[in-house]
Amino acid sequence: MKNILKIIWLTLVLGVCVITGTFAQQPAGQNYWVVETNLKQRDYSIVRFYNRHNELIYEEKxxxxxxxxxxxxxxxxxxxxxxxxxxxxxxxxxxQKIVSGYYRR
Structure with missing residues (x-):
């Protein structure tokens, strides 16, 4: 019985380690965006776009x-x-303004 519990415990620990490692990795070569917003006033947002080398390629308020x-x-x-x-x-x-085109009122 103790051997079975040890095997189950070891399997669960290894499974968690594998799953955690999988989610921690980012795909290489992806462009991404970041949004900055004032949480108290909420009167503006700044959107920044970055390339795969983490260089800013575009920013719009x-x-x-x-x-x-x-x-x-x-x-x-x-x-x-x-x-x-x-x-x-x-x-x-x-x-030109790219992001604001999607949010015209």
Whole structure:
């Protein structure tokens, strides 16, 4: 009985270690976005897009818009904007507002 409990315990510990290691890794070569929002006033959001080398490629301030990234619709719109930003040259992107186009009222 003790041997069976040891085997079960060891299996659970190894399983947790493998699962934790899997979730801790980020896929290499991905562009990503970061949203900065004032939680007290919620009167603006700043969206920054980075390339796979962690270099800032685009930044936009959205006045009077609060982005809650726990909402799927906001994540979807930011991912669409990321696709536009990543597909264009920086000079072409900096002359227009990309993210605010998804949030016009």
């Amino acid at each position: 959205l006045n009077n818009i609060y982005l809650n990234i726990s909402r799927p619709r906001h994540v979807k719109k930011l991912n669409l904007a990321l696709g536009q930003v990543a597909g264009k040259q920086f000079a072409a992107v900096s002359s």
